[in-house]
Amino acid sequence: MSDTTTDTMTxxxxxAAPEVQxxxxxxxxxxxxxxxxxxxxxxxxxxxxxxxxxxxxxxxxAIRDLASxxxxxxxxxxxxxxxxxTELDPPHRLVYTWSVEWQDEPDTMLTYEITEFPGGPxxxxxxHDCIGAPRTAKDVRGGGDIGAGGGGWPWVLSSLKTVLxxxxxxxxxxx
Numbered sequence: 001m002s003d004t005t006t007d008t009m010t011x012x013x014x015x016a017a018p019e020v021q022x023x024x025x026x027x028x029x030x031x032x033x034x035x036x037x038x039x040x041x042x043x044x045x046x047x048x049x050x051x052x053x054x055x056x057x058x059x060x061x062a063i064r065d066l067a068s069x070x071x072x073x074x075x076x077x078x079x080x081x082x083x084x085x086t087e088l089d090p091p092h093r094l095v096y097t098w099s100v101e102w103q104d105e106p107d108t109m110l111t112y113e114i115t116e117f118p119g120g121p122x123x124x125x126x127x128h129d130c131i132g133a134p135r136t137a138k139d140v141r142g143g144g145d146i147g148a149g150g151g152g153w154p155w156v157l158s159s160l161k162t163v164l165x166x167x168x169x170x171x172x173x174x175x
Contacts, residue, residue: 016134016137016138017130017134017137017138017140017141018130018137018141019129019130019131019132019134019137020127020128020129020130020131021127021128021130021137021140021141021153022125022126022127022128023125023126023127023128023153023154023157024123024124024125024126025123025124025157025158025160025161026121026122026123026124027121027122027123027124027160027161027164027165028120028121028164028165029121029122029164029165030116030122031091031092031114031115031116031122032091033164034091034114034122034124034160034164035090035091035092035094035114036091037160037163037164038053038094038112038160039053039055039057039094040053040055041053041054043163045068046163046169047156047159047160047162047163047169047170048155048156048159048160049068049071049155049156050068050070051065051066051067051068051071051080051081052065052066052068053065053066054066055085055096056085057085057088057090058085058088059085059086059087059088060084060085060086061084061085062082062083062084062085063081063082063083063084063085063096063098064079064081064082065079065080065081065082065083065100066078066079066080067079067080076101076102077101079101080100080101080102081098081099081100081101082098082099083096083097083098083099083107083110084096084097086109091114092113092114092115092116093111093112093113093114094110094111094112095109095110095111095112096109096110097109097110098110099133099136100136100139103133103135103136103139105132105133105134105135105136106132106133107133108128108129108130108131108133108136109128109129110126110127110128110129111126111127111128111129112124112125112126113125113126113127124157124160126153126157128140128153139152140152140153141153142154142155158170
């Protein structure tokens, strides 16, 4: 790793992350397929950190994010994240609260918006409202060591795009 890369990663580790973060990516897949990927356990293990997402897709429905085998080997508990569905409009919008077990902070809010363009790709925009949760904001912004879980939402969304467009996991992603 170059000195410049190391200096950038070290600097990011100590800088405050934005309280509200927005990530947007274009994916060459229909909206329903993207929706299924972000809401079902059949897909969730194939991208990001390979966790199993259990989601009751009703307003007030519970969400549980279950650790991958690798995460359990690192000492993380079975349930690493929890939340509650607050709004949904399949396959275009999903909003839910979210908190992770390793941070003692208030719930954050995730908003997924899928915009389908005629005859072309979809745009997936993820907004993560981390107001009052500065450690979570640092965790999810990305830019860290991906081998240690530092890829954040950029890592998760890049691997989602890869699996949806190629039907294979991005190197190092998924289970």
